[in-house]
Amino acid sequence: MKKIINAVADIVPEMVSGLVKSYPQLVAQLPNTQAIGRRDAAFKAGHQVGLVSGGGSGHEPLHLGYVGLGMLSAAVAGQINTSPTPDQIYAAIRYADHGAGVLLIVKNYAGDVMNFAMAQELAEYDDIQVKAITVDDDVAFDATDTQGRRGVAGTILVEKICGAAAEAGASLDELAALGQAVIDHTKTIGIALTAATVPGVDHPGFELQADEMEYGVGIHNERGYATEKMAPSATIAAHLEDKILGNFDLQTTDEFAVVVNGLGATPLMEQYVFANDVLADLAKRDVKVTFTKVGNLVTAIDMHGVSLTLCQLQDNWHTLLNAPANTIAW
Amino acid sequence: MLDETLLFKWMTEFDHQIQTDKAYLSGLDAEIGDGDHGDNMARGMSAVMHTFKTPNQSVAEQLKAIAFALISKVGGAAGPLYGSAFLRMSKAAVDTQQLDQLIQIGADAIADRGGANFGDKTMLDVWAYVPAMLEHHTLSSAGLAQLAAHTKPMQAKKGRASYLGERSVGHLDPGAVSSQELFQALLKAQSALKTSPNQALKNGTD
Numbered sequence: 001m002k003k004i005i006n007a008v009a010d011i012v013p014e015m016v017s018g019l020v021k022s023y024p025q026l027v028a029q030l031p032n033t034q035a036i037g038r039r040d041a042a043f044k045a046g047h048q049v050g051l052v053s054g055g056g057s058g059h060e061p062l063h064l065g066y067v068g069l070g071m072l073s074a075a076v077a078g079q080i081n082t083s084p085t086p087d088q089i090y091a092a093i094r095y096a097d098h099g100a101g102v103l104l105i106v107k108n109y110a111g112d113v114m115n116f117a118m119a120q121e122l123a124e125y126d127d128i129q130v131k132a133i134t135v136d137d138d139v140a141f142d143a144t145d146t147q148g149r150r151g152v153a154g155t156i157l158v159e160k161i162c163g164a165a166a167e168a169g170a171s172l173d174e175l176a177a178l179g180q181a182v183i184d185h186t187k188t189i190g191i192a193l194t195a196a197t198v199p200g201v202d203h204p205g206f207e208l209q210a211d212e213m214e215y216g217v218g219i220h221n222e223r224g225y226a227t228e229k230m231a232p233s234a235t236i237a238a239h240l241e242d243k244i245l246g247n248f249d250l251q252t253t254d255e256f257a258v259v260v261n262g263l264g265a266t267p268l269m270e271q272y273v274f275a276n277d278v279l280a281d282l283a284k285r286d287v288k289v290t291f292t293k294v295g296n297l298v299t300a301i302d303m304h305g306v307s308l309t310l311c312q313l314q315d316n317w318h319t320l321l322n323a324p325a326n327t328i329a330w
Numbered sequence: 331m332l333d334e335t336l337l338f339k340w341m342t343e344f345d346h347q348i349q350t351d352k353a354y355l356s357g358l359d360a361e362i363g364d365g366d367h368g369d370n371m372a373r374g375m376s377a378v379m380h381t382f383k384t385p386n387q388s389v390a391e392q393l394k395a396i397a398f399a400l401i402s403k404v405g406g407a408a409g410p411l412y413g414s415a416f417l418r419m420s421k422a423a424v425d426t427q428q429l430d431q432l433i434q435i436g437a438d439a440i441a442d443r444g445g446a447n448f449g450d451k452t453m454l455d456v457w458a459y460v461p462a463m464l465e466h467h468t469l470s471s472a473g474l475a476q477l478a479a480h481t482k483p484m485q486a487k488k489g490r491a492s493y494l495g496e497r498s499v500g501h502l503d504p505g506a507v508s509s510q511e512l513f514q515a516l517l518k519a520q521s522a523l524k525t526s527p528n529q530a531l532k533n534g535t536d
Contacts, residue, residue, distance in 0.1 A: 081364045082405045110489040114410035114443055118401065146492040201365065220364055222493050 001197040008200040012057045016077055019064055023328050026068050034084065035092040037074040038067050040326065048166045049175055050074070050096025053105040053159060054089060055112050056081040058198075059219055062298045065329025066156060071163035072327075073102075080198060080301075081220045083111035089119035093128060101129030101172035103179065105158055107151025108136040109220075131176040133158070137188045137309065139247045140216030140225055150218050153261040153298040153307045154186035157321070160330065164323035185312040187247045189240050190263060192217040192305035193230070199301075215239070219263070219300040233270075237277035240308045241285070248312055257291035257321060258282070259309035264299035266306055271295065274306055291321050297329070332427045336519055337392055338382055343515035343522075345375040351511065358504040362491035367408060367504040374404035374412070389427060393420035407444070407489055408505055411453060414443040429516075430464035437461065450487035451498065453505035455480060460513055471514050478502060478510035 005011050012034055020029045020036055027036045035054070037043075053063045054076030063075035073096035078084035093102045102123070106116045113134060120130045136143070137154030162179045170178065192214045195204035198221070205221030208214060213231070216224025231239075248254075260275040262268065275294045282289055290313065298307070311317075348355070348371045355368030381395035393416050401413030415436035422435045437457040446452040456477045463469035479502070486498035489505075 079366070079370075079405055082366060082370065083407070083409075085402045085405050085409060087402045109407075110444065111405070111407035111410070114407060114414075115405070117443075118410050118414075141493060141495075146487070146495075147489055150493070198365065201360075218493065220490065222490065223497075 001202050003199050005199060011199055012077055012079055015057065015060070016064070019328070026326065026328060027064070030074070030091050030095055033076070033088045033091045034078070035074055035076040035088055035095070036064055036067055037092065037095045038069065038072070040069050042069055042167070043073060046167075047098050047100055048169065049100045049172045050093070050098065050102040051105065051159070051163055051166055051175075052076070052089070052092045052096050052102055053155070054078065054084050054092065054116075055107050055109075056083055056220070058196075058301045059298050061296070061329030062155060063159070066159050066163075066327050068325065068327035068330075070167050070323055070325035070327070071159050071330060072105075083109065083115045086115050086118035086122060089116055090122045093119060093123045093130060094126070097123075097128045101131070103162065103166075103172060103175045104130060104132035105155065105162065105179065106132055106134050107155055108134045108148050109150065110147050112151075129172055131172055133176055133179040133183060135183050137183065137186045138190070138218065139187045139244060140189050140218075150222075152188045152190060152219050152309075153259055154183070154188045154309045154311065156293075156297055156330075157186055157257060157259065157309070157311050158182045160325065161317050161320045163325065164320035167323070181314060182311065182317070185248075185314060186309060187244045187311075188259075188307050188309040189215070189243055190217045190219070190261075190300075190305060190307035191215050191224070191236060191240070192263065192300075192303050194265070194304040196221050196264065196301035196303040213305075217263075217300075217303070217305060219298060219303075221300065221303070233274045234277040234281070237274060237281050237308070241278065241281055241310075244308065244310050245285070245287070248310070255288050255290045255313045255318065256282070257309075257311040257313055257318075258289050258293070259297065259307075259311075260292075260294045261298055261307045261309065262296040263303040263305040263307065264296065265302040265304040266296075268295065271306060274308075278308060290318055332389055332423070332429050332432060334387070334389055334392065336523060337389055339519035339523060340516050341375075341378055341382070341396065343518045344512050345379050347511045347515055348372050348375045348508065355504050355508055358502050358507060361501045362486065362494055362498050363504060364406075364490060366406065367508065370404045370406050370408055371508055374400045374409065377403040388423075390420050390423040393417075393423055396420075408453075408508070411440050411444055411505070414439040415457070430461045433457070433464060434461035444488060446488045449484055451481050451484035451491065451503045451506070452486075452488050453503070453509040455484070455503065456506045456509040456513070469513065469517060471517055474510045474513050474517075478506045481506040
């Protein structure tokens, strides 16, 4: 498998280096880490609660691309598909703290949860107030008998809504409660036509025939709940909506945010075709959509596929979603 | 008794085994996880061996240095799990150097950090049984291999493999296999020191 790289072991440090060199006005690398922090004037002058996220690499622009005004204060890049280590997360927490505390936004994977918990313990020794919320928006599987549901594309809505609220002066407790509420009202499912090829491994993570697709995939090449014959975009959209909407307690007054997310190797052309079907089908179901985002937002290296996220908007979330953000990728 | 000499020999043997089996362990992980357990452990054990360059460390200090090397270099789930085990053992080693007690404390740390139960197809399925085997002098290489082999028919309830559900059945848990190697390395270190008169004299028995 061809990749534009130098050496597999150098991918993450070179990616982080390339990213900060490309956007020096927005972010800087924290010394001796693969973490970056925002460096805008509002952050330097501010007393806002810090927001820190991170995880294994391979999901770009998540999380590095969402560091900046109105979103994350700092983010940490682990090895590919591998959680960053506590010392690195701790460095990001220290950078993000202005004395008002730090909220950790953690995707629900065993490694991430444990490494962030250890970093939180380290920071608490230093009397930094830290709270953590765990994103588990993937409804492809039930939570029983597993690690729990996985954190996937819905993570960016948590980062955006909490980021806007932090910028507006919300407290650490308020942000933790807000973030948890967003998680509770956000559901995602992904599909793949081709699995990702992890650098250093010369074949896709799982095999699909030319006429097959997989429903319910994760963002680390985890297989889903069903392998089916390839179907038209409209059929895929209707299936995913059935499955996702079944996880909500629907009200007639509901308003939704929709995220159509490319998993890395899906042309935007296909993503907009799929978004067109999603929005048409939701309209047919009388589901009101007031915010939409389409693009490669939370990827799985070079997986060909999409995920669909619905967020049942509450309170002022719509305003927070539309609040200004100055990051590489929002 | 865990003294400085045994700890060094134990980690040397474990490092050797991990570096030798790096591809095998990553291959096991590729079947039900993300395929990097061997590489992550190899990176961590290289860092662990580096900590022995600091002279005159007590067992507690050395265990702590090992813990921090594992925590900061392994990553994933294995880093905090192995790291937590050695960190808690380091705290306990101030009061006791009884191996069975220390390993029990390590196993408890792993259970607390990961929240796993016995039979969830994790490294705990090896660690949990080792203290009693040490206490009753029944720890053997074959027994350890059997403990790891017992994870094969289990369905994973923790970690990335848990999403495979029934499809996780029929595969060895990579963390259980690296744990098997950890304690096999302990056996090798103990027997090497017993057959080496100078060191045996220095270390007494066990």
